[in-house]
Amino acid sequence: MKFSVIFFLFILPVYGFAQEDEQREALANQFIEYLDKKEFNKAFDIFDSNIVLLPNAVILERMWDGILLHSGHFQGTYKTTPISLAGNSFVIVTCNFEKTSLDFKASFSPDFKINNIVFLPSKREEDYNPPDYVKRRKFREKEIYFKAGDFLIPGTLTLPKCGRKLPLVVLVHGSGPMDRDNSVGPNKMFKDIAWGLSSKKIAVIRYDKRTYLYAAKISEYYGNRFTINEEIVADALAAATFGKTIKKINPERIYIAGHGLGGTVAPRIAGMRPDLAGIIVMAGCARPYEDLILEQVRSLGRLPAVNGVDSEPIPFQRLERQVAMVKNPLLNVETPSSELPLNLSPYYWLDLNNYNQIASARNVKVPILFLQGEKDKQVTVNDFKIWSDGLKKVKQAHFKLYNNLGHYFIEGSEGQENLNEYTNPGSVPLNVVIDMVRWIKKNPKKHL
Numbered sequence: 001m002k003f004s005v006i007f008f009l010f011i012l013p014v015y016g017f018a019q020e021d022e023q024r025e026a027l028a029n030q031f032i033e034y035l036d037k038k039e040f041n042k043a044f045d046i047f048d049s050n051i052v053l054l055p056n057a058v059i060l061e062r063m064w065d066g067i068l069l070h071s072g073h074f075q076g077t078y079k080t081t082p083i084s085l086a087g088n089s090f091v092i093v094t095c096n097f098e099k100t101s102l103d104f105k106a107s108f109s110p111d112f113k114i115n116n117i118v119f120l121p122s123k124r125e126e127d128y129n130p131p132d133y134v135k136r137r138k139f140r141e142k143e144i145y146f147k148a149g150d151f152l153i154p155g156t157l158t159l160p161k162c163g164r165k166l167p168l169v170v171l172v173h174g175s176g177p178m179d180r181d182n183s184v185g186p187n188k189m190f191k192d193i194a195w196g197l198s199s200k201k202i203a204v205i206r207y208d209k210r211t212y213l214y215a216a217k218i219s220e221y222y223g224n225r226f227t228i229n230e231e232i233v234a235d236a237l238a239a240a241t242f243g244k245t246i247k248k249i250n251p252e253r254i255y256i257a258g259h260g261l262g263g264t265v266a267p268r269i270a271g272m273r274p275d276l277a278g279i280i281v282m283a284g285c286a287r288p289y290e291d292l293i294l295e296q297v298r299s300l301g302r303l304p305a306v307n308g309v310d311s312e313p314i315p316f317q318r319l320e321r322q323v324a325m326v327k328n329p330l331l332n333v334e335t336p337s338s339e340l341p342l343n344l345s346p347y348y349w350l351d352l353n354n355y356n357q358i359a360s361a362r363n364v365k366v367p368i369l370f371l372q373g374e375k376d377k378q379v380t381v382n383d384f385k386i387w388s389d390g391l392k393k394v395k396q397a398h399f400k401l402y403n404n405l406g407h408y409f410i411e412g413s414e415g416q417e418n419l420n421e422y423t424n425p426g427s428v429p430l431n432v433v434i435d436m437v438r439w440i441k442k443n444p445k446k447h448l
Contacts (some may be wrong), residue, residue: 021082028091028106048113072098116215131427139198148238155207158198165250168203168243172236174260177212186425189408196433224345253277267360278367283379286386290326358390367396367443373405
């Protein structure tokens with residue numbers, strides 16, 4: 001789960017649609033100016049009051065202070081770029097700070113109110129340095145598009161140049177509106193894995209998450225019926241289906257590799273697609289999602305965004321009450337989102353209440369590989385133990401724990417209680433890629 005514990009990926013998952021570049025550009029720059037002047041109430045006033053997850057001035061102040069803490073003093077904006085993609089319009093303001101540059105991405109409602117914001121590493125400073133194990137001459141990359149319901153999803157196919165009937169891995173994100181590389185700070189977990197696997201004759205599909213691309217449409221399209229299926233599962237299924245149409249791919253050897261919440265629901269995906277060759281669970285939560293959120297807030301000292309502007313004396317107590325409501329038998333579709341963790345809708349939580357990832361994994365008829373970093377402070381080794389204990393009688397389940405890795409499997413980049421190490425450049429180490437390669441090659445398509 002990635003909420004405000006990572007300063008450069010502070011996400012307010014709120015939705016709508018925007019028009020007319022000039023006015024949007026002016027509003028986006030005005031929002032940044034208010035943050036710089038610490039006029040957080042004015043910044044809050046630019047938000048659409050009708051969005052599902054409405055922040056408040058205190059949350060905006062906490063976000064901005066976190067960014068300044070890690071990025072240094074704000075030094076101004078570099079450029080403003082309007083973008084239209086698949087019917088959605090955004091504004092990106094590149095912001096210069098003392099230590100780095102960040103892209104502020106905003107989308108707007110029809111009446112020119114902000115309804116989605118995210119700070120990401122600036123694209124103009126992203127010089128990707130591939131790990132030493134990457135053999136770039138051995139594969140090529142191709143931009144792809146596939147349909148997931150009514151949504152067109154863009155992605156990247158990494159395809160080895162040599163070989164036929166190749167295995168294919170579909171990389172599946174965790175929570176939050178993530179790009180195809182699963183970018184966090186200067187690091188690109190999914191790109192490392194894709195390039196590493198394709199250097200070893202394994203094709204990979206990675207794609208931009210639906211909530212990354214279509215934040216402006218999702219609330220309008222789904223209302224409050226948005227669940228984990230719409231957030232993660234549907235796109236993964238569509239990517240696997242698309243993979244079967246690729247000429248050099250063996251349709252009997254398609255694997256799902258889910259990270260974080262994507263790993264948690266990987267058994268559900270496999271249950272819906274029994275033709276998969278196997279699944280890989282990377283730092284997947286084995287406990288109820290609401291318990292994970294509560295533990296993260298307790299151990300990391302950070303709070304998720306909450307709805308409204310009421311003066312709650314102890315926000316953590318409010319979160320405890322929201323978690324208790326998820327577990328309450330009286331939870332129903334009429335329960336207000338404000339009474340639930342992260343202000344997610346009751347449909348979201350009711351769906352997860354009906355999902356037991358351990359039981360689902362026991363019923364999966366294909367091999368499963370579990371990978372976990374011992375230094376992970378978001379999904380801890382406790383989850384890894386729950387998985388291994390719950391599946392100890394399942395012969396096709398295999399487990400690998402890495403002593404020096406954290407949540408994003410970046411060597412030496414995590415493990416600190418305050419997560420400051422997320423900002424350090426790093427790569428997914430060779431041994432993780434090799435473990436995946438060996439497991440895939442030892443587990444061709446077969447039902448157990």
